[in-house]
Amino acid sequence: xxxxxxxxxxxxxxxxxxxxxxxxxxxxxxxxxxxxxxxxxxxxxxxxxxxxxxxxxxxxxxxxxxxxxxxxxxxxxxxxxxxxxxxxxxxxxxxxxxxxxxxxxxxxxxxxxxxxxxxxxxxxxxxxxxxxxxxxxxxxxxxxxxxxxxxxxxxxxxxxxxxxxxxxxxxxxxxxxxxxxxxxxxxxxxxxxxxxxxxxxxxxxxxxxxxxxxxxxxxxxxxxxxxxxxxxxxxxxxxxxxxxxxxxxxxxxxxxxxxxxxxxxxxxxxxxxxxxxxxxxxxxxxxxxxxxxxxxxxxxxxxxxxxxxxxxxxxxxxxxxxxxxxxx
Ligand SMILES: Nc1ncnc2c1ncn2[C@@H]1O[C@H](COP(=O)(O)OP(=O)(O)O)[C@@H](O)[C@H]1O
Ligand SMILES: [Mg+2]
Numbered sequence: 001x002x003x004x005x006x007x008x009x010x011x012x013x014x015x016x017x018x019x020x021x022x023x024x025x026x027x028x029x030x031x032x033x034x035x036x037x038x039x040x041x042x043x044x045x046x047x048x049x050x051x052x053x054x055x056x057x058x059x060x061x062x063x064x065x066x067x068x069x070x071x072x073x074x075x076x077x078x079x080x081x082x083x084x085x086x087x088x089x090x091x092x093x094x095x096x097x098x099x100x101x102x103x104x105x106x107x108x109x110x111x112x113x114x115x116x117x118x119x120x121x122x123x124x125x126x127x128x129x130x131x132x133x134x135x136x137x138x139x140x141x142x143x144x145x146x147x148x149x150x151x152x153x154x155x156x157x158x159x160x161x162x163x164x165x166x167x168x169x170x171x172x173x174x175x176x177x178x179x180x181x182x183x184x185x186x187x188x189x190x191x192x193x194x195x196x197x198x199x200x201x202x203x204x205x206x207x208x209x210x211x212x213x214x215x216x217x218x219x220x221x222x223x224x225x226x227x228x229x230x231x232x233x234x235x236x237x238x239x240x241x242x243x244x245x246x247x248x249x250x251x252x253x254x255x256x257x258x259x260x261x262x263x264x265x266x267x268x269x270x271x272x273x274x275x276x277x278x279x280x281x282x283x284x285x286x287x288x289x290x291x292x293x294x295x296x297x298x299x300x301x302x303x304x305x306x307x308x309x310x311x312x313x314x315x316x317x318x319x320x321x322x323x324x325x326x327x328x
Contacts, residue, residue, distance in 0.1 A: 023081070024054050038076035040069070041222075041230045049217040050077065059175055059196035061211055064219030067263020069230075070199040073219075074156035077195065084153040086194070088140035090163035096170065100180060102137045111135070131184035145178050145190035152192035161200040165207070172210050222264065224251050224319055230264055235271055245282040246271050248319035252312045253294065256304060262294040269293045284310045 025031045031047040042050070050073070053060035062070045078085035088099055108130050115121050138146060144155040160168065174180065178190040198214060200206055222230060228247045231238065238246075250267045262270075270293040279286055287309050291301045304312070 025051060027051070034080035035073070035076050038080045039233050040072060040076035041226060041233060042073075043226060046073075046217060046219070049215045053197075053215050054195055056215075057193050059198055059214040061198045061200070061206070061214035061216045062219050063200045063202050063206075063216070065221070065261065065263060066201050067265035068219045068221055069264055070219050071156065071158055074154050074158075074197040074199075077197070078154035081151075081154070081195075083151045083195075085156060086140050086144045086153045087156045087158060090157065090159050090161075090167070092162060092164065094163045094167055098139055099167070099170075100139050100141045101182060102139065103131070104135045104137050108135050133185065136182070136185070141174060142180055142188060144194040144196075145174075145180060145188055147188065147191050152190075152194050155194040155196045157196065157198045159201055160198050160206060161203045168207055168210055172207075172213065175210075175213050221254055221261070224248065227251065227264065227267060231267055231271055234268055235275070238271055238275060239280055242274060242280055242282070243271065244320055245316070246274065248316040249282060249287070249313060250294070251319055252316040253304070256308070256312070258295065258300045258303070259297045260295070260300060266294045266296075282313060284313055287313065 025034055028044060028047045028051045031051045032042050032044070035042045035047070035050075049060055052058070062073065064070055074087070075085055111130060112126070115126055140155070144153055157171065160171075175196065178193045179187055181187045196214075198210075221227075224247055227250065228243060231247060232240075232243050235243070246267060250262060250270070254261050270290060273290050273293045274282075274286070277286070277290075288305055291305060291309075295301045295304070
């Protein structure tokens with residue numbers, strides 16, 4: 001390794017629990033309030049692991065179906081804390097070059113040409129210069145532990161289930177000590193470990209080793225009360241009655257056998273569509289017309305259109321506020 005004999009570029013610093021670099025919420029209620037100010041509705045069950053993740057400086061692993069609000073948690077948390085959100089969107093084939101760092105080859109080549117043109121090339125000096133930070137492209141994971149970050153950012157590693165297992169292994173190492181070694185430069189170590197949120201839509205299982213390092217929380221579909229709160233917070237202009245009917249209907253729809261159950265995103269999209277159509281109440285035909293806002297598979301749409309929608313709408317009437325959100 002080229003680092004042999006070279007002092008580490010960054011001196012590892014001990015990071016205390018209370019560096020006072022950002023105002024961490026003092027209680028679970030504070031976490032809820034902080035998120036609420038960002039129009040994110042959280043129940044206590046979710047606020048507890050978020051609070052602990054910050055307090056214990058442990059990554060938080062959020063698992064759940066698509067559209068239940070996992071990604072949004074990281075965004076709301078970063079905004080609420082007034083810190084940067086650094087997002088790494090995972091995908092198949094994601095590698096170190098895209099996740100951690102890469103050398104800017106084009107600029108390096110250009111620099112070599114300039115050096116050659118100017119005549120005197122000291123090989124050693126040129127080499128050191130070409131592999132200096134100037135030519136380093138920092139990708140999300142390196143950005144998140146970069147010493148230059150004064151406040152610990154929120155690092156969102158989104159949809160980890162999409163990446164390969166090899167990448168998961170690398171991540172495990174990173175989360176162990178929040179440091180990254182670049183052979184030509186030395187070791188980068190986070191002054192303040194970032195607040196790490198890992199999400200998965202569970203298209204595959206994530207290894208136990210990684211889960212063990214994290215606090216775990218399953219983000220479920222919201223119940224009637226919570227979903228109504230979410231949509232009234234997000235779309236405050238919606239008439240109350242319509243918001244209630246939409247929530248009750250979606251809750252009912254989630255009981256149906258479907259290829260893809262609608263998430264909160266779909267509820268919000270659907271309600272916006274109904275508002276755009278100046279609808280103030282639900283009726284079977286308008287639901288049929290707008291099924292594409294809730295269901296994203298033609299087979300699902302076909303399977304509920306017509307009579308099943310009518311029946312669901314009837315049943316959903318037992319879910320309203322007078323029924324405590326439950327079917328009576
Ligand atoms: N508890 C919540 N409070 C406010 N908005 C929410 C909540 N849950 C979900 N949403 C909204 O639902 C949408 C989908 O959320 P997202 O975080 O993208 O889901 P996921 O990452 O789980 O697929 C976003 O527009 C988000 O704002
Ligand atoms: Mg997401």
